[in-house]
Amino acid sequence: xxxxxxxxxxxxxxxxxxxxxxxxxxxxxxxxxxxxxxxxxxxxxxxxxxxxxxxxxxxxxxxxxxxxxxxxxxxxxxxxxxxxxxxxxxxxxxxxxxxxxxxxxxxxxxxxxxxxxxxxxxxxxxxxxxxxxxxxxxxxxxxxxxxxxxxxxxxxxxxxxxxxxxxxxxxxxxxxxxxxxxxxxxxxxxxxxxxxxxxxxxxxxxxxxxxxxxxxxxxxxxxxxxxxxxxxxxxxxxxxxxxxxxxxxxxxxxxxxxxxxxxxxxxxxxxxxxxxxxxxxxxxxxxxxxxxxxxxxxxxxxxxxxxxxxxxxxxxxxxxxxxxxxxxxxxxxxxxxxxxxxxxxxxxxxxxxxxxxxxxxxxxxxxxxxxxxxxxxxxxxxxxxxxxxxxxxxxxxxxxxxxxxxxxxxxxxxxxxxxxxxxxxxx
Amino acid sequence: xxxxxxxxxxxxxxxxxxxxxxxxxxxxxxxxxxxxxxxxxxxxxxxxxxxxxxxxxxxxxxxxxxxxxxxxxxxxxxxxxxxxxxxxxxxxxxxxxxxxxxxxxxxxxxxxxxxxxxxxxxxxxxxxxxxxxxxxxxxxxxxxxxxxxxxxxxxxxxxxxxxxxxxxxxxxxxxxxxxxxxxxxxxxxxxxxxxxxxxxxxxxxxxxxxxxxxxxxxxxxxxxxxxxxxxxxxxxxxxxxxxxxxxxxxxxxxxxxxxxxxxxxxxxxxxxxxx
Amino acid sequence: xxxxxxxxxxxxxxxxxxxxxxxxxxxxxxxxxxxxxxxxxxxxxxxxxxxxxxxxxxxxxxxxxxxxxxxxxxxxxxxxxxxxxxxxxxxxxxxxxxxxxxxxxxxxxxxxxxxxxxxxxxxxxxxxxxxxxxxxxxxxxxxxxxxxxxxxxxxxxxxxxxxxxxxxxxxxxxxxxxxxxxxxxxxxxxxxxxxxxxxxxxxxxxxxxxxxxxxxxxxxxxxxxxxxxxxxxxxxxxxxxxxxxxxxxxxxxxxxxxxxxxxxxxxxxxxxxxxxxxxxxxxxxxxxxxxx
Numbered sequence: 001x002x003x004x005x006x007x008x009x010x011x012x013x014x015x016x017x018x019x020x021x022x023x024x025x026x027x028x029x030x031x032x033x034x035x036x037x038x039x040x041x042x043x044x045x046x047x048x049x050x051x052x053x054x055x056x057x058x059x060x061x062x063x064x065x066x067x068x069x070x071x072x073x074x075x076x077x078x079x080x081x082x083x084x085x086x087x088x089x090x091x092x093x094x095x096x097x098x099x100x101x102x103x104x105x106x107x108x109x110x111x112x113x114x115x116x117x118x119x120x121x122x123x124x125x126x127x128x129x130x131x132x133x134x135x136x137x138x139x140x141x142x143x144x145x146x147x148x149x150x151x152x153x154x155x156x157x158x159x160x161x162x163x164x165x166x167x168x169x170x171x172x173x174x175x176x177x178x179x180x181x182x183x184x185x186x187x188x189x190x191x192x193x194x195x196x197x198x199x200x201x202x203x204x205x206x207x208x209x210x211x212x213x214x215x216x217x218x219x220x221x222x223x224x225x226x227x228x229x230x231x232x233x234x235x236x237x238x239x240x241x242x243x244x245x246x247x248x249x250x251x252x253x254x255x256x257x258x259x260x261x262x263x264x265x266x267x268x269x270x271x272x273x274x275x276x277x278x279x280x281x282x283x284x285x286x287x288x289x290x291x292x293x294x295x296x297x298x299x300x301x302x303x304x305x306x307x308x309x310x311x312x313x314x315x316x317x318x319x320x321x322x323x324x325x326x327x328x329x330x331x332x333x334x335x336x337x338x339x340x341x342x343x344x345x346x347x348x349x350x351x352x353x354x355x356x357x358x359x360x361x362x363x364x365x366x367x368x369x370x371x372x373x374x375x376x377x378x379x380x381x382x383x384x385x386x387x388x389x390x391x392x393x394x395x396x397x398x399x400x401x402x403x404x405x406x407x408x409x410x411x412x413x414x415x416x417x418x419x420x421x422x423x424x425x426x427x
Numbered sequence: 428x429x430x431x432x433x434x435x436x437x438x439x440x441x442x443x444x445x446x447x448x449x450x451x452x453x454x455x456x457x458x459x460x461x462x463x464x465x466x467x468x469x470x471x472x473x474x475x476x477x478x479x480x481x482x483x484x485x486x487x488x489x490x491x492x493x494x495x496x497x498x499x500x501x502x503x504x505x506x507x508x509x510x511x512x513x514x515x516x517x518x519x520x521x522x523x524x525x526x527x528x529x530x531x532x533x534x535x536x537x538x539x540x541x542x543x544x545x546x547x548x549x550x551x552x553x554x555x556x557x558x559x560x561x562x563x564x565x566x567x568x569x570x571x572x573x574x575x576x577x578x579x580x581x582x583x584x585x586x587x588x589x590x591x592x593x594x595x596x597x598x599x600x601x602x603x604x605x606x607x608x609x610x611x612x613x614x615x616x617x618x619x620x621x622x623x624x625x626x627x628x629x630x631x632x633x634x635x636x637x638x639x640x641x642x643x644x645x646x647x648x649x650x651x652x653x654x655x656x657x658x659x660x661x662x663x664x665x666x667x668x669x670x671x672x673x674x675x676x677x678x679x680x681x682x683x684x685x686x687x688x689x690x691x692x693x694x695x696x697x698x699x700x701x702x
Numbered sequence: 703x704x705x706x707x708x709x710x711x712x713x714x715x716x717x718x719x720x721x722x723x724x725x726x727x728x729x730x731x732x733x734x735x736x737x738x739x740x741x742x743x744x745x746x747x748x749x750x751x752x753x754x755x756x757x758x759x760x761x762x763x764x765x766x767x768x769x770x771x772x773x774x775x776x777x778x779x780x781x782x783x784x785x786x787x788x789x790x791x792x793x794x795x796x797x798x799x800x801x802x803x804x805x806x807x808x809x810x811x812x813x814x815x816x817x818x819x820x821x822x823x824x825x826x827x828x829x830x831x832x833x834x835x836x837x838x839x840x841x842x843x844x845x846x847x848x849x850x851x852x853x854x855x856x857x858x859x860x861x862x863x864x865x866x867x868x869x870x871x872x873x874x875x876x877x878x879x880x881x882x883x884x885x886x887x888x889x890x891x892x893x894x895x896x897x898x899x900x901x902x903x904x905x906x907x908x909x910x911x912x913x914x915x916x917x918x919x920x921x922x923x924x925x926x927x928x929x930x931x932x933x934x935x936x937x938x939x940x941x942x943x944x945x946x947x948x949x950x951x952x953x954x955x956x957x958x959x960x961x962x963x964x965x966x967x968x969x970x971x972x973x974x975x976x977x978x979x980x981x982x983x984x985x986x987x988x989x990x991x992x993x994x
Contacts, residue, residue: 031646063646070939073958080747080960081552083562083644098960184853184942244833246853246942388959389767396943401855406766413765420745421961437802447868448810454836455825469834515726518719526715534720537732543976545929546731547738547969548953549746549962554734573730576723595714605714634818636932641957652820656936659824666828673821680816688809 027057028320031085033078035071035307036064037250039273039341040089043137046340051327058320060087068188069391072098079104084312086321089136092124092308093381098422101127106311106318108132113329118348124305124381133308134329137337139345140269141301141365142196142378143290148360150177150263151287158289160296162231169240169264178262179240182398183253190394192266193235193291194228199300199376200293201225209382215419215426220408229404231291232397246399251278258282266291268304272361273341288361290368300374301365305381306348345369384422387414455677458670466667482671489658489668494675496647497654504564504639504650505632508571509625512579515572516624517617520583521609525592534580541577548641555642567643571632579624586620587613626687630680651676735973742967747960758967767944771952774859775975778934778948779927781860785867786923787916790874795908797875798882808879812872819869823936826865827852852938855945862937862946866930874919881915882908917987921980928976949975 034044041064048060063085065074072095078084079099090096099105108114109131114122117135125133144165151157151168154175159165169179183189201208204224211217219225235241242248242262254271256262258279265271275283290301309328311321327333334352343354343362346369358366368374380386393411396402402410419427458466459482461474487494523531551570552561560566590613598608636652643650649657655676658669742758744751762768797808814822829836830851838848851861889907898906931950934940940947940955947955949972956965 070958073955073960076960077958078644081556081561081644187939187941244831244853246850247831247833389955392767392941392943395941396855396945399853399855399942401943401945410766417761417961417964418959421747433800434802436796436799437804437807440796440801440807441803444807444810448814451822451825451829452813454829455821469828469831469836470839471836515723519723522715522717522719526713526717528717530717530720537727540735541727541731543925543980544735544973545950545969545976547735547741547966549957549966549969550734550737550741551730554730569726569730573726576727576731580723599714605716608714609719630816634816636818636820636936652818655818655820655824669824673818673824676818676821680818681813684813684816 028317029059029061030087030317030321030324032060032062032324033075033085033088034062034064035067035089037067037270037274038277039270039344040064042277042340043273043337044089046336047328047333050333050336051324054327055323058324060324068186069388072388075099079312082314084314086315086317087309087311087325089307089309091380092121092133092135092305093378094384094386095380096125096133096308096310097127097384098386098418101132101310102130104312105132106313106315106322108134108311108322108325111322111326111329113326113349116331116350117329118350120377121305121348124377125308133310134325135306135348136309136328137270137273137306137341138343138347139306139369140304141288141290141345141368141375142192142268142304143266143288143301143365144196145257145265145267145271145361146287146289147257147260147263147285148287149260149285150175158287159292160299161292162294165292166234166238169235169238172263173238173240177260178242178256179238179264180235181248181253181256181262181265182235182241182245183248183250184246184395184398185248185252186250187391187395189250189253189267190232190398191391192268193232193398194390194394195378195380196266196291196302197228197231197293198379199290199302200227200298201379202376203293203298203300209379212379212415213383213385213424215416215424218408218412219415220405220412226404226408227294229394229397229407232394233400233404236398236400241398254278258286260285269361269365270306270344272344272359275361276341276359283359286359286361288364300376301368302378303345303375304378306344385415385419385424387411387418389414452677455670455673458666459674460671461667463665463667466665466670469666478667482667483675486658486668486671486675493646493649494651494654494672497649497651500564500649501633501651504567504571505629508568508575508632509628511568511572512575512628513621513624516576516579517583517614517621518609519576520580520585521587521613523580524584524587525595538577538580541574542581546574552641561642562644562648564643564648567639567648570638570642571635574638575628575631579628582620582624583617586617590616622687626683630683633679735969738966738969741963742970744963746963746966751963754963758964759971761964762967762971767947768952770944771940771947771949772971772975774946775928775948775950775972778859778863778866778930779924779979781863782866782870782927782930783920783923785863786871786874787919789867789871790919791878791912791916793871793875794878794882795904798879808875811875814869815872817869819932820936822865822869823933827937830861853942855942858938858942858946859934862934865937866927866933869933870923870926874923877915877919878912881912885911913987917984921984924979924983925976928972928979 032044032048034040041062044062048062052058052060065071075088075090076099090099107130111134113134114131121135122131125131150172154171156168156171159168172179201224205217205222208217208222208225242256253265253267254274257265258275259282269288272283272286275286290299292299309325311318311325315321329349331349331351334347334349338347338352338355343358345362345365347354390411393402393407393414397404397407416427454471457471457474458469460477460479462476462478465472465474519534523534555561555566560569594612594616595608598612603611634652636656639648639650639653655672658672741751743753743755745754746752762772793811797804797811801807830838832838832848832850832853835851837851841848849857852858885908889911890903893903893907929950930948931954934946934948934951935954938946940951949968953965953968953972956968
């Protein structure tokens with residue numbers, strides 16, 4: 001009985017494969033796994049279209065996956081079970097390290113496009129001296145998106161300290177609008193206040209990253225680190241959030257800050273790409289500023305490196321995949337992406353310059369990059385450890401379930417699990 | 428007064444039951460035929476245009492006809508595993524009930540473990556990988572058989588006790604071999620409980636979400652429940668398509684239920700109370 | 703005596719009938735489940751397993767969100783089981799009495815049992831949206847402020863439990879109906895002649911005699927409740943934060959995060975929990991029955 005089934009299964013899969021191959025006599029089909037943000041999808045589709053035009057015997061199938069913690073887990077599980085697509089998009093930095101790249105990914109140091117990639121990016125896709133990824137998109141920053149119309153109407157100015165920020169919030173709330181949009185249905189969005197505070201943390205405790213990696217410093221014991229959690233709590237306690245913060249989604253958050261329903265939405269600047277896709281008419285109404293500290297002199301951006309394209313060692317089409325990835329890292333591809341999505345920050349590929357006109361949110365960001373010492377890479381790019389449960393812990397703090405001190409302790413425990421799993425020394 | 432009472436209570440019960448048990452399904456069906464903007468209001472108003480067919484096609488076409496593939500996979504898994512399950516569990520239930528052997532005690536304990544113990548997922552994944560059956564349909568089918576054997580065997584064992592041994596003995600005297608006694612004489616008599624078992628197991632396996640989630644990852648391996656779960660993130664703003672998807676996933680059990688309503692109830696009560 | 707011995711030498715009931723099922727069951731279920739006892743004592747990432755003794759279990763009992771999962775599991779199981787038993791019995795009594803459209807009502811109540819759990823989960827999540835959901839919208843028109851069913855951390859687990867009961871009460875009702883049907887009407891006749899009230903009939907006749915069905919319902923729903931995953935995952939993913947996590951969702955989350963040893967330890971704990979609750983319960987019930 002099983003033998004017959006095997007035959008039927010074999011026959012049917014052959015049939016399906018034939019159907020899936022399509023009428024274009026494709027010789028190679030690559031599978032390409034991306035996240036499901038609208039800007040990612042648009043950029044990926046544009047890249048694939050351009051590449052397929054250049055290499056007509058290659059077909060690339062795009063598969064979107066969930067983002068956030070669930071996405072991390074999909075990636076980890078697929079790699080562990082040998083199920084990964086030929087090319088996949090994923091974060092760089094510590095999240096990449098958690099994948100054990102030297103064991104699971106193809107070495108991409110030899111690609112021609114690597115020559116033009118900025119060293120700051122290479123640092124976050126490097127393991128054991130080899131490069132494993134190619135940048136997808138521009139650098140971006142974590143901070144606070146704000147609605148310029150509301151600011152104009154209420155006569156507010158960009159806050160330089162946290163106290164100013166809260167004062168602005170109070171005025172927005174008094175005017176009957178949502179002060180700070182929070183969207184906990186997509187739990188990853190809850191982390192921003194903590195993660196974007198890293199610039200301020202770094203300014204106060206410059207050695208934090210190294211000590212934290214070596215198990216010498218902890219979130220719960222470092223007052224400056226605790227601040228991030230406390231800021232989240234402050235926003236909750238002052239009643240500044242939208243009524244349905246527990247059930248609102250990332251899409252809702254974008255809508256609120258774009259259409260003027262909410263004044264602020266703490267987010268990474270890649271959101272600008274999503275805004276361009278979904279709310280193009282409101283793109284010019286949205287600005288961006290760095291998360292302020294308590295002190296006006298310390299004001300800078302926490303910067304995220306873009307995600308990268310990787311190839312798993314288990315890919316059956318590694319050669320073709322390398323060619324596609326090489327294209328994706330080229331100046332030409334970079335320009336295609338900029339055209340599709342607007343920029344989200346400075347480019348990391350030499351020769352791919354920013355266009356003359358950029359959305360206001362990006363324009364707000366550029367001065368930080370041009371000045372000295374006004375940017376710091378986020379913690380996950382200077383330390384290989386990031387606990388997987390952070391986003392749930394921050395949801396708890398943002399929902400008022402847990403106090404910051406306890407939350408920080410929980411996160412330290414979570415980090416410890418991750419560090420041990422990675423086999424880091426000193427833990 | 429006495430004659431009216433059953434009707435009054437019945438009517439009240441019907442009304443309450445309608446609100447509690449029927450309303451959610453009406454809600455699903457209603458949103459499934461609306462347009463995207465109407466559905467996003469999530470209310471009980473009737474749609475302006477009945478977009479049943481449009482939405483149906485849209486959901487089927489999504490992600491390269493993923494739903495069609497999912498239906499195929501789910502059906503294949505269900506049909507094959509239920510067939511194997513019926514055969515194997517009837518065989519075991521039969522011998523357990525009829526023959527006095529020390530193996531019965533061993534089997535009973537093993538079965539009880541199956542009813543109670545949650546399967547250890549990661550070791551099973553590791554094992555499947557070693558055998559080469561991970562993320563294969565064959566592996567998934569065998570897993571479904573393994574996980575549902577306990578309940579199935581107990582059902583058969585309980586029911587076979589109602590079939591008199593005289594029949595076996597008569598067949599034996601007639602010169603039948605043991606294998607033939609089972610397949611020719613006993614198995615046909617098991618039809619009522621087999622029907623119940625088929626229905627119950629089919630619905631359980633078709634609706635299973637967790638096991639394919641762990642053991643059958645991969646785009647070509649999607650099952651109906653997994654597709655529904657994945658489409659949830661895809662249709663964050665298209666409630667009409669999301670609910671059409673739910674409707675489509677709910678239909679097969681509904682059809683099975685309408686056809687086999689009486690058997691399910693009869694079989695469950697017979698096997699359940701005695702066991 | 704001699705007849706049986708002669709027969710068992712050449713029994714018409716072949717032992718090899720056990721073998722195919724035994725192989726599948728043994729290899730794919732028993733073996734991994736027993737080996738999980740070993741793996742729960744390791745730090746595992748599918749390629750290497752490093753022995754760390756009871757550290758995984760220590761973590762489970764010390765980390766707040768893992769402990770919460772444990773506590774939630776118990777709360778969830780007891781709540782759903784209790785509600786299903788009580789409501790199931792009441793519905794069964796109603797549906798075996800002489801009311802109009804009895805057969806149709808039984809079908810209505812049973813139908814949710816057969817429907818996709820994920821589908822139910824998604825539907826109710828939408829209906830329970832704090833501001834746009836139909837439940838709160840209806841409550842608002844009645845002047846009652848609707849709670850955050852799935853967004854209020856104190857309520858989330860109970861909201862999912864309610865949906866679980868909604869879905870599963872039909873099965874309990876069915877089993878109770880069968881149990882009630884097995885009680886001979888003579889008992890009730892005799893009681894009525896003796897002048898017993900409805901309530902006395904229920905407590906003195908119905909409840910004791912429906913015990914076999916009660917045991918089945920409670921056992922099945924407790925085991926189901928302790929192992930529950932699908933509905934919770936579909937509705938809240940264990941959120942907000944960790945407030946509706948149960949052991950099954952913790953197992954999944956740890957598995958996803960790549961902490962395989964910890965995940966397997968969760969499995970072992972779940973098994974221990976089920977055994978610790980079901981075994982004494984079954985023994986207690988059986989002993990009482992014999993005593994009667």
